[in-house]
Amino acid sequence: MLELKPLFDVELDVAPWLVNCRLTPLNDHDESTSPSRKELQIVNVEKNGSVLYTWKGMKGTTCIGIYDPHNKQNKLLYVFDREVPLISCSVNMERTLLAVSILQFTRRGLPMDTFRPVSRCLTLLIEIHPVNNTKVLKAVDSDVRVQFVHPAADKRVFPENHLLVVSEDRCIEHICIRVVVEEGYRVMVQNPDRLHKDIVAEDFLWAQWDTEGQRLFYVIKKENNAVLMCIQFYPDRNYEMLLSFPLGLSLTVTKLRLVNFGYNHFQEESLESLNLQVFTNHAGTMSVCYSHPVQNKLEFTYSIILLHHGWRKTFTVSLEASGCDCISEPAFINIGYYYVAVYMPGYFLHLINTQHPNLACHSLFLSGKDAKMKPWIHKRYMLSLSDLVLDCQLGKMYKADLNPQTLLLFMRDSKLDCHQLAAMHCAVLYLQSDSETEAQIIHWMCDLPVSGTFDLIQEFILGTLYRKVISETNAMDKLLPYSSLFNWDGEIPGISCSTETISQPVFGEEIPNIQVFWKELNRNVESVKNLESLQNPWHNTSSLRRIKTELCLKMKVDERANKHFRNILENAKKILSKVNTCSSAEQQVVPFFQEEDCHQMVLIGLMVEKLKEHLLNYLHYIGKKKIDLIVNNYVLNLLECIRQIVDEIWKKYGLKSHILCLSSGEKVNPAAFVAFHMMTRVLEAAEGLFLPLPPGYHTIHIILGVRCLPLHTLLHYIDLGVLHLTERFVTRLLEGGCTTVEYT
Template identity: 50%
Template sequence: MLLQLSAEFEPQSDVVPWLLSQTPAAALDTFEKSSTTLYIVNVERNGKIIYTWKGSGGNTCIGLYDPLNKENEHLYTFEKDLHIISCSINNEKTLLAVSFLQSTKEERVNHLLQPVSKCLTLLIEIHPVNNVRVLKAVDSCIRVQFLYPVADRNPFPDSHLLLISEDKYIEQFHIHVVTEEPHKVVIQNPGQLPRDRVADDLIWAQWDMTEQRLFYIVPKESRNILKCVQFYPDENFNLVLEVPLEISLSDTGLKFVNFGYDYYQDQKMEPRSLNLQVFTSKTGSFCLCSCEAPDVSKDVTYSVSFLHKGYSKSFTVALQRTDYPQVKEVAFLNLDYYVAVYLPGHFLHLLNTQHPDLMCYNLFLTGEDAQINMLHSSSIQSPFKSAVWDCCSGRIFTVRINECSLVKFLWNSKLDSDRLAALHCALLHVRNTADLEMQIIQWISENLSACYTFDPIQEFIIASLYWAMCPETSKLEKLLPYTSLLYWNGIIPGITCITDIISLPVLKVQNCKGFWEKLNLNLECVKYAEPHLHYNNNVLRREWFKLLSEEKAEERGSTTYMKNIFENAKKVLSNLAAWNVEERLVPLFQEEDYQQRLLMGLMVAELKDHLMRHLQYVERKKIDQIVLDYVSKLLDLICRIMEAVWRKYNLQSCILCLGERGSAAEFAAFHIMSRILEAANGMCLPLPPGFHTLHVGVGVRCLPLHTLLHYIDNGLLHLTEACAMKLLKDLDNTEKNEKLKFGIFTRLPEAIGHKVCRLWNHPVTSNFIARNYVKLLLDKLRNKQRNRPVADRLSVHVEFLPLNYLVDMLAAVEEPGLNSVEGADNVNAKFVEEAALKQTTLLLEL
C-alpha cells in the first residue's frame, strides 16, 4: 500500500468516552443505544472539529474537539430533535453559527398558526450563552462558515461569517462584539449586522479553509467561468482570478465542496452527476479535477485540468473487477505535489502537479498497491493538504506516501514508467534522507541494464539536484533541468490519456504575494516558452571541446578567463570538502585532472550566467552559492554512487596494484564506473578528479589487453598522466607488460606523452623522442625557408625505406610550394635511422 493513513480523529475513542463521562449513570444505557447519532458536522481551519449528538431526552447537542489538547467541550444544546445542516464557530469561540431544518411534525403543528420556514440559520452567543440572532429563515438550505485569520496574524477584531445559500448566492456578515462584563461577550447592534454580497448566480462552490479562498462557478452563454475570491485579515476580499472552463455543468442546483457535511442529505442523495474539485499547492500549481459518476461495469473517465500549465488531461481506465460494490464517486485527494485519484477496489493514480507533461511521472497503481487501509467509504473529503475526512464514519486521517512501500514498489516494478515515477516520487517526497538515497543507489547498481527508455544514473543525478536545489528560491525550479529525458512515448497499461489545450487563468490583482505570485510565475513561463528557460549543456559542451583543443589551450591557458575558470573549480572542490569530513573509501580527488577541473569551472560559469539572466532580483552572492552547491552536490552524488559500489563489493580503498588480476567484484565495479562515465558524457557532467585514473586502473586489472585497447580507442576509457606514470613505474619489462605499455604509450595524448616518455627505457620512447626532435628541427627549417621557391627543393634519397617514409611524412606537413627539405642536411640522420629501425623491428616482431 503506497498511501498510508494515520488517524488524527476517531469519534469512538476521542469523543464517546467523554460523552459517557458527562451522562448521568441512569441514562448511560439509553445513550449507548443512541451513540450512533454522533456525527461530524465541520472541521475548522485550526483543526478543531464540530460534532453533534442526540441527548437522552431527544435534545440536539453540539460539541467541539480540540486535537491539539485532546479535549472536548460542550458548546450548545437545542431542546429539540433537529436536523443540523451546517455549523461553524469563530476563532475566539464566542460565536456559534448554526443552520438546521425544522422537523416535519413541527411544521404541521404550526402551519395553521403561522408559516414555518424550512431552514433556520442562527447566530448564537455562547461564551457565555446569551442572545440568539436569526440570520435567515428560508425554505432553501444554508451553509455557514466563519472566516479565520491566517496563522501568523493576530485574530480578527471582528468576526466574519459566510452564508452560502442554495438560492445561488453568497453573503458575508460582519459581526462586532463588545465585552459588557468580565467574561461576557455581546454582539453589538445585532439587528443591523453589516453584510456584503460576495457572489451571485453560482452553480458550484468550494471553500479552501487553509488559504481562506472561495472558488465558485457561474454559468455564461458560451461556457462556464471559474472564479476565485481571496479573503484577507483586514476584512477585505478581492476577486483575484477568472478562467473559462470547457466543462459543462448541469444547472440543477448549487453543489457544495468542503462546506462541512450533512449526513442525512448524503444518505438520500443519488450518485452525483459530476464530482468537481479544485486543488492548489505551495508551488503555484492549480488543478481542477472532475469525474462523472463511475459505472463499475464500464470504463471510468476523469479529467485533471492543469490550469497553471494551460492544458488538461483526460484519463480513461478500463476496470478489471466487476465484483466490487458500487461507489458514488471517484475520490480526489490533495497531496500537495500530487493529486491522488482513488477508486476503492480498482486503482490509485498519483498525478505529478509540478511536471504533468510526461505520463512517466505519474504513478498508476492497481491491486494491493492501490489499497488504502481504513478508507472504504465513498463519502470522502480532502479539507486540508494531505488530509482525508471519511465523512460517514467521522474519522479524519493524515495521508502520506509510505517510504518503505515506495522503495518496494521501485524494486518490484517491471515497467520503465513505474520505475521513473517511483524514483521521482521518492526524491520529491522523502528527499534529504541519506538512508533512502542509499537504497535508490543500491537499486540503480542492480538495475543499470533493466531500464530501456532512460538512464537511471542520469535521472537520479539530475532529479536529485533539482529537488534538492529548488527550495533555494521561488523561480529556480523553472531554470534547472528536472529530467534527463527530452520526451517519453511509452504507454501505461490499462489507462489511456488525451491532452487538450485550455485557456489560461487571468489574474485580476497586481503585485500579488504567496500562492498567487507563484501561480503568476507559472503562467508567465507558459506564455513565454518555459522549456527554453531550463539550463542545458549544449553551450557548455561546445566551449569545453573548444578549450580542450591544443591551440586554444596554448592561446588562453594563461589568460584571465582561464584563471577564473580554474578558480571556479577550486571553489567547488573546497565547498565539497567542507561537506565531507569523513574519509572517502574510493581513492578520488588525489590528482589535478586538468580536463575535469576545466569542465567544473566552465559549468560554474555557464550556470551562473544562466541564473543571473533570469534571477535579476537575487543578489550575486546568493547566486554564486547556489551554483557552487549545485556543482558540488553533483560531484558528491557521483562519489556516493562510487562509495556504495565499493562497500557493496567490499573493495579496498586502493586497488590500483596493476601487477595483479582483478576479481569478479572489481569487474562489476568497472562496469558501473563505465555506466557512470557514459551518463556523464551524455549530459556533459564533470566527474571527480581521479575518476578516469581509477577507471583505467581497474580496467587494466580486469580486461584482456585487446579489450582494454579497444575501450581506449572507442573513448570508453580516458588515459591520464597519473595512470600512465603509475603504469610505467609499477610494471616491469616482461613481454606481457611491454605489450601493455606499448599499447598504452602509443595511445597517449601528445601533451601527456611529452611528460612521461622518458620514464620508460625502451625503443618506443627513443622513437618518440626522435620524432619530436625531427619535428622541432623541421619546424625551425620551415620558418627559415618560407620564401624559397618550390624549384629549389633538394631531392634527398637514402636507401633505407623506414627513413624515406619518415622524411616523406615530415615533408607532407610543410606548407605546399614553400618549404624545402634542403634542411635535411642538418638532421641527425643516424639517430633517426636507428630509431626507425628499432620501431620496424618491434612492429615486425623480429
C-alpha cells in the same frame, strides 16, 4: 501504495473525554455512557485543523464541541436545550462566536412547533464567550451551510468577524460582524440588528471553500459553459475577485454540490451534481480536477486542468473486472506538493505529477490489485477535504500519504519502463532527503539492465538535484531540469491521455502582496508564455563541448595569460573547497577529491559560469548573492550525488580501498568487475548530460579496469574514450614499475 494515516477518531479522541466529564446520558447506575456512532458526528474542520463535532447530551440536549489537534484537548462550546438536527456549524478563531444551521423538524418529520408553520432551516449566530445572546440570521426552506473566515495566524486579531452563509438556493452571503468586549470579558455583537450583509456569489452550480488559503471557488454557467471564479478573503480587509477562468466544460448537472463546507449528515451528495475539486499549494500551482458523466461501464473519463502549466489533460481509463457492483465517482485527493491522486476503489489509482505533467511516464497509474488504499472501503462514504480525507460514517479523519516500503517494493518488482521511471521519480521527490531510500534506489538500479528508453542514473541524478534546489526556492521549477527526457512515445496499459492547451486565466487588477500564492501562480502563468526560451544551459551539450575544447587548448598554450580560464578554475576551487568541508574522509568509501583533475575542474567551473548566466537572465530580481548560493549548492550537490552513487555501489558489492592497490599475482575479484561496469554506466550518464565528475573518478575507474579487463580490452576501452588515462594513474603505474599501483 497510497495509505490513509489516522489524524482524528471521535471514538478515541472524544468519547473518553465525554464519559470522564459526564457529558453524555447516564445509565441505571448513574454512570455516563459512551455515545453511539450515530450520536457522535463530525460536522466541520476549521483552518487550524480544529474539528467541530456534535453529540446527544444529558436530558435530550444536543451539544457542540471542538477538538484542538495541537494540544489534543476537547472543549464544550454550546448546548441546545433540546435535540436538534444540526446541518452545519462554524466557530470564529477566538471561539467567542458560533454560527449554526439546524433543521426545524423532529426525527418523525413533524415541525418542532406544531402550532405554527416554521421554516425548514434556521441559521443562528450565538455569543458563546460567555453564553449571551442568540440572533436569527436566516430562516428558509433550503439547507444552509455556515463558515467563518479565519484570519492568518501571524496577523493581529481585528474586532470584525466575517461569516459566509451558503444557501442551497444558490446564494452565498457575506456577513460582517463587529464585536465589543464588555466588563473585560463579555464578548458582545455590536448592533446585532444591523449586521452588514452583501451577496458574494449567486446562481452558481458548485462551490468549494479553500480552508487553508481562505478562498472561495465557485462555478457559474455562461452560454452553457462552466466558468470557475475565485474570491480571496483577507484577514484585515474585505475580499476581492481574483480569478475568472473558463473550464471548457459543457454543463449537464442539475443539482448543487458544496465542497469543504462541512458535512451534512442529513443529506448525501447527488451523482447528478458536478464532481469537481480545486487543489492549490504555496508554490503557485492550481489543479482543477473533475470527472465526466459515465457513458458506459467499460471506461471512465476524468480531466485535470493545470493552470500553472496552461494544459488540460483528459484521461480515459479502461475499467478492469473487479468485485465492485457499480461504478462510483472517483475521489480526488491532494497528497502533497507534487501529486494529486484520482482514486476509484476497486478499479484504479492514478498519481498525477502536477509539477511535471508533460510526460505520462512521470505519473503513476495503477490498476487491479495494486490500486488499493487502506483503510479506504468503497462501500463507505469518504469525503476529501483539501489534503485530508474524512470518513463521515465512522467519524475518522486521515492524511493521505505514500507508503515508502510499498512504493519501493513496487519500484523493484515493476517490469514496465513507465512504472519504473514513475516510481523512482515519486520516491526521489516525495520521500525527500531519506538517505536510506536513496541507497535502496541505487541498489535497485544496479540490478536493472540498461534501458533503451531512458537512463535511470540520469533520471536519479536530475531528480535528486531538482528536489534539493526546489527546497531552496520555488522559482527554479522551470529553470532547471527535472528529467533527461524531452519526449516519450510509450504507452501505459489501461489508460490513454490527450492534452490540449487552455486559454490563460484572467486575474484581478492587482495581485495582492499579502498572498504569496497569487504572486507565484501569476509567475507560473507568465512563464508559460516564455517556455520556448527556457533552455537549460547544459542541454546544449555541443556548445559546451566546443567551449571546453577551446579552454583546454588555451590552457596548453598559456595557462597563466588566459584570464577566462583562471576564472573558471577559481569557480571550481570554491566548489571543491566546500566538498572537503562537507564530506569527511571517514564517510567516504571511495577516495574521491584527492587529486587535481584539470579536465573535471574545467567542467565544474564552466557549469558554474553558464548556470549563473542562465539564472541571471530570469531571476535577476532575487539578487546575485542568492543566485551564487543556489548555483554553488547545485553543483556541490551534483558532485555529492555522484559520489553517493559510487559509494553505494561499492558498499553493495563489499569493495574495500585495497582494491585500488594492484598486485601482479592477485586474483581478479568478480565484484570489482560489477563495480567497474556500474561506474562505466555512471560515467556514460554524466557525459550524456555533460556533467562534471568528482576529481579522481577517472583514476579509480581505470584502476578497476586494469584489475578486471584483459589487456587488449583495456587498450580498446582507452581508445574508445571509455577509460581515461590520468596523470595520477600513469605516475603511480610508472613508480610501481608496472607491477603495483597504490591509491593513497
